[in-house]
Amino acid sequence: MSFKGDNQLAKRNVAVLIFAQAILGSQMPMIFTVGGLAGQSLASNACFATLPISMIVLGSMITASPLSNLMQKFGRKFGFFIGAIGGFTGGIIGAVGLATGSFSIFLLGSLLTGIYMSAQGFYRFAAADTATKNFRPKAISYVMAGGLASAIIGPQIVKISAEAMVIPFLGTYIAIVILNFMGSFLFLFLKIPKLEKKNIDYLDKRSHKELITTPRIAVAMICAMVSYAMMNLVMTSTPLAVVGCGYSASDAANVVSAHVIAMFLPSFFTGHLITRYGEELIVCIGLFFLAFAGIVALSGVQIENFFIALIFIGLGWNFGFIGATTMLTNSHSEAERGRIQGMNDLFVFGGVTVASFSSGGLMNCTGGDHLTGWTAVNLAIFPMLLIAGAALVWLMKNKNPNYSNS
Numbered sequence: 001m002s003f004k005g006d007n008q009l010a011k012r013n014v015a016v017l018i019f020a021q022a023i024l025g026s027q028m029p030m031i032f033t034v035g036g037l038a039g040q041s042l043a044s045n046a047c048f049a050t051l052p053i054s055m056i057v058l059g060s061m062i063t064a065s066p067l068s069n070l071m072q073k074f075g076r077k078f079g080f081f082i083g084a085i086g087g088f089t090g091g092i093i094g095a096v097g098l099a100t101g102s103f104s105i106f107l108l109g110s111l112l113t114g115i116y117m118s119a120q121g122f123y124r125f126a127a128a129d130t131a132t133k134n135f136r137p138k139a140i141s142y143v144m145a146g147g148l149a150s151a152i153i154g155p156q157i158v159k160i161s162a163e164a165m166v167i168p169f170l171g172t173y174i175a176i177v178i179l180n181f182m183g184s185f186l187f188l189f190l191k192i193p194k195l196e197k198k199n200i201d202y203l204d205k206r207s208h209k210e211l212i213t214t215p216r217i218a219v220a221m222i223c224a225m226v227s228y229a230m231m232n233l234v235m236t237s238t239p240l241a242v243v244g245c246g247y248s249a250s251d252a253a254n255v256v257s258a259h260v261i262a263m264f265l266p267s268f269f270t271g272h273l274i275t276r277y278g279e280e281l282i283v284c285i286g287l288f289f290l291a292f293a294g295i296v297a298l299s300g301v302q303i304e305n306f307f308i309a310l311i312f313i314g315l316g317w318n319f320g321f322i323g324a325t326t327m328l329t330n331s332h333s334e335a336e337r338g339r340i341q342g343m344n345d346l347f348v349f350g351g352v353t354v355a356s357f358s359s360g361g362l363m364n365c366t367g368g369d370h371l372t373g374w375t376a377v378n379l380a381i382f383p384m385l386l387i388a389g390a391a392l393v394w395l396m397k398n399k400n401p402n403y404s405n406s
Contacts, residue, residue, distance in 0.1 A: 007139075009191060010131035014139050016190045017123045020080070021146030022153065024183035025120060027087060027176045029154035029260045031056065031113065033253050034162060036240050036360075038169045042103040050360030052094075052110040053236050057349055057356045059086075059114015060121065064345035067118050072338025076126045076192045083119020084184035086112050091176035098170045109173075116180065118345065124322075125341050128329045129192050134275065137326040141271030144264055144322055151260030155253045162249065211332065211340050219395040220327035221347050223283050226388035227320030229351035230290055230381040234297070234313050235259060236356050237363040237377045238306065244370030245301045255306045262314025270322050279327040280396050286320025287389050289313075290381060297378040301371060309378075320388075 032053060040049035063086075071079035090113030097106030127143040128136045161171035211217055238259070239252040274282050293312035296305055332340045362380060363373035 007131055007135045010139055013130055014127050014142050016186055017127055017143045018146035020186045021123055022149035025147050025150035026154035027179050029151055029256055030158050030172055033158050033239055033256045034169045034172050042106055047365045050236050054356040055107050055110035056114045056117055057353045059111040060117040061349035061353045063115050063118045064349055065342035068338050068342025075194045077187050077190050080119050080187045083116045084180045086115025088177055088180035091173050095170055095173040098167055121345050124325050137274040138271035140325055141267045141322055145267030147264035151257055151264055155257035158253050215395055216331045219391045220324045221344050222391045223388050224321055224324035225348045225351035226384045227286055227317050228348050229355040230384055231313050231317040232352045233355035233359045236359040240363055241370055241374040242306055255310050258307055259310035259314045262311040263317050266318045274326050279323045282319050283323035284392055286316045287385055289316030291385050294378045294381045
């Protein structure tokens, strides 16, 4: 990876955020691998098996706007420390829930873990804060690429820790606590200047209504929400589907690992593709990949189908989400970032929350067997992809003048 141009501060921050994505970010594939399986062992009803993952996403949704506002006022570093504290506390409470066999305590830990997930979502925006407009998509992309390491580290920790203690998955949650403690020290090296209040008051002119009705901002939010939500809808149910179809928990971890690698590996060149071809085309390709993944998943439940479908779900998320994020950061001023980024992640994780809750219901409560549930999950992605695709085509055809942040 090489950086060129006069973006020295941006390069430093990108390096810090890459390591944070790799170390702290490892907890997310860990939780998404074992959360549903742990929930299945604790819940009295199979329909609630994926509720722990849904609670994480719910926690992320309700803390997105407050965290964004805190970062605008006190700086990115402050917000990221809060995120690590949330992950640390959620891991401890989750471990207590497992140790005591309490589903409600386990859910509380999952909800607090959502604070970390919300903070991690702002890594990509922080990468753009000190970057020039030309370097911005690359900065976002490189930070997202840090997730490649987390895709390798997280599932490997699951393999080592899941059965390391008498209580299944307890060791995994203890490892999550350690990751949050160690990873939080990285933010001491982050250097993103806070915007002075007088500059915020001077530059922050547009109302919430004006911001959200700006066509480019609205379409960016829709595409980001659909890309993330549909990825989450499928990924949440994947471990249950893999195990339910006769494969092992280790197979499920391998599928999730391949998926998360596909989510982040393209990030080494996604930014370059966006710079060359534009955000709209890259988002369009991402939506196509998501649709193709659904078709593969519906065509069979061989282990190869799971691998191919989840790889393309990851690729689709990468192109769709990074493209939409770049589209958004180029459509607002620096002073507006606290409001618009918080609003964006509120909608994004709101959609992901609905998808996550729906995933468990579709998977476990639509026909009594895993094949029927898995089919329902994958059929559900197509209407939302159609909506996002229509919005994107509309934007590309109309070419409405929009605010562009330079």
